[in-house]
Amino acid sequence: MAAAEGEDYVDPVTLRAQARSQRKSLGRLSILIRQSVRLVWASGRGLFVGLLALQIAAALALAGQVLAVQAVLAAILDLDGSGATAALWTSVLVLAGLTAVTSIIGAVQGHMQRLLGELVARSMWDQVLDVSTGVGLSSFESPDFFNRLQRVQSNALSRPYQVTQGLIAMGGALAASIGVGAALVSISPLLLPLLVVGGLPVLLTSRRESRLEFDFSVAQTPVLRMRQYLTLVQTGRDEAKEIRAFNLADWLHGRFDTAYGTYLGALAHHLRRRATLSAIGNLGSAVVLVLTLGALVWLILDGQVTVAGAGAAIVAIRMLASQVQTLFAGVQRIFESGLFLEDLQGFLRLAEPAKEDAHGPEAPTGFGAVTADDVHFTYPGSELPAVRGATVELRAGEVVAIVGENGSGKTTLAKILAGLYTPDEGAVRWDGTDIRAWSLASVRSRIAVIFQDFVRYALSAEDNIAIGDVSRPPDPARLRASTRAAGATGAIESLPDGYATPLSRLFAGGRDLSGGQWQRVAIARGYYRDAPFVILDEPSAALDPRAEYDLFASLRHTLEGRTALFISHRFSTVRSADRIYVMAEGRVVEHGTHDELMAADGQYAELFSLQAAAYLNAEQA
Ligand SMILES: Nc1ncnc2c1ncn2[C@@H]1O[C@H](COP(=O)(O)OP(=O)(O)OP(=O)(O)O)[C@@H](O)[C@H]1O
Secondary structure (H helix, E strand, O other), X not given: OOXXXXXXXXXXXXXXXXXXXXXXXXXXXXXXXXXXXXXHHHHHHHHHHHHHHHHHHHHHHHHHXXXXXXXXXXXXXOOOOOOHHHHHHHHHHHHHHHHHHHHHHHHHHHXXXXXXXXXXXXXHXXXXXXXXXXXXXXXXXXXHHHHHHHHHHHHHOOHHHHHHHHHHHHHHHHHHHHHHHHHHHHHOOOHHHHHHHHHHHHXXXXXXXXXXXXXXXXHHHHHHHHHHHHHHHHHOHHHHHHHHHOOOHHHHHHHHHHHHHHHHHHHHHHHHHHHHHHHHHHHHHHHHHHHHHHHHHHXXXXXXXXXXXXXXXXXXXXXXXXXXXXXXXXXXXXXXXXXXXXXHHHHHHOHHHHHHOOOOOOOOOOOOEEEXXXXXXXXXXXXXXXXXXXXXXXXXXXXXXXXXXXXXXXXXXXXXXXOOXXXXXXXXXXXXXXXXXXXXXXXXXXXXXXXXXXXXXXXXXXXXXXXXXXXXXXXXXXXXXXXXXXXXXXXXXXXXOHHHOEOOOOOOOOOOOOHHHHHXXXXXXXXXXXXXXXXXXXXXXXXXXXXXXXXXXXXXXXXXXXXXXXEEOOOOOOOOOOEEEEEEOOEEEEEEOHHHHHHHOOHHHHHHHHHHHHHHXXXXX
């Protein structure tokens, strides 16, 4: 597993600096448009082409409307002429028909855009989920990663839809502008340049607005994450009991209000700045529009255009102004989304090291011995190493235990042995070969790990166990054997729908299990995976002493020759292990069999006696 953090991690400050240095040139716009078209094309090319075709049809209808207005006005001014009434009605009908066609096209486009937007969103989600499930586990220790994930979820994912809309609006507005512009030129060529200049103020201010929007989003991500977290805490099922027991409701609510208040204050400030900028842009456009209309009046007075032509020109000017605005709004959307898209692209690149995990030769299907050879590991962002020079060995078929006090590094060492963290120094080897020589995905497929904080999936009991090996279709016989070996048969068979019962009250007919029953389900999940190496991280913490004893006593039989690493706090449980490693402060301080360690009279003997005495005292009390 290559650590995902590295040059691809960009902190918010760097991101803002990058945003400031972004060039907003035509060259950049064309790059963004190319990227966006590729994205939309890959998600739904049929719809995209259909939408563009409709845009062209709408543009033609719009240009036709200008000419029809001119014809209607000319017919009105010529009403006393012979056949003028028929000409008037014909042009009115054409105008009405074209107007209806434009509206119908608009409505159909709306529906198609919505669908295309969803297709784009789905393809983006697919990629984002690939990253979040594919990046190295250590990414989840990094606040940078979470900030980025949050930004991508809350912002970047909606941007491709905006880009889609922006592109289509731009295409349509461009086609319409050309159509209406051509109609306008046929009335008087002098009017066109003035109108194009009219759009410039909006373009200039919109560039600045997009930068403001991006800066705002980057700056607000940590506050938004905190707010979201506080919402989750106050609405979560697991947290509900503690919130009541500790009377935390008002306190948490206060925190939430403060976080929201901070965000709202910043949002109001941000929106004022955006509103001011867009007002400046629109006022500039309005001034240019007045100049254009003035020019038109002058052309009429000068006799260069007819009154009918001038009437049609006014309609065209209004249409063109709105098309130019749509065009620039499209450009703005693409610029605005550009920074987010780059952020998103950077995020998607985080999956590349994960893809490398699948490369390389397949790991062997078994081993003679697994060793962690003088491994060191420090969590990203931590100063102190969690594991500092630990060496352990597990020979095939052995049951090996790691014991030690809280925080001594047991779980971290287990995750290193499971190939989930790459040691900073030292190596995990199978028969002398560093596991990094093989595809890490294939190494992990040979290992079954039951974590201390295993996941309670809100799925059926069957799924909760069969999830241990999704590489093949569920095997009912294996499922039942694993359940039996983990001692979970009774709990599952007494559920209303047995194995089909959802293990969560979130779903109709669902049931929850007790902590110990859940733990047995998790153990069954580990047994179900046909792996030569099984890691059980405190699998007995929620079990009663008899169940714990049974679990360990039956372990060898259940494992049928597989190798097991067993982490526990209860020394009495592990006394029959082939070898016991005692960890303290990230190091292995002692190892041997129970008898050897007791004879050595070191830390193990001390902790064992302490626990035994506590147990005896408790029994006597
Ligand atoms: N995700 C993490 N990020 C940073 N530090 C961590 C993380 N997980 C554990 N640590 C630190 O690493 C050290 C070893 O933790 P580890 O979970 O491996 O200990 P452990 O022996 O399994 O403890 P326990 O018996 O409480 O489960 C501790 O000091 C802990 O604070």
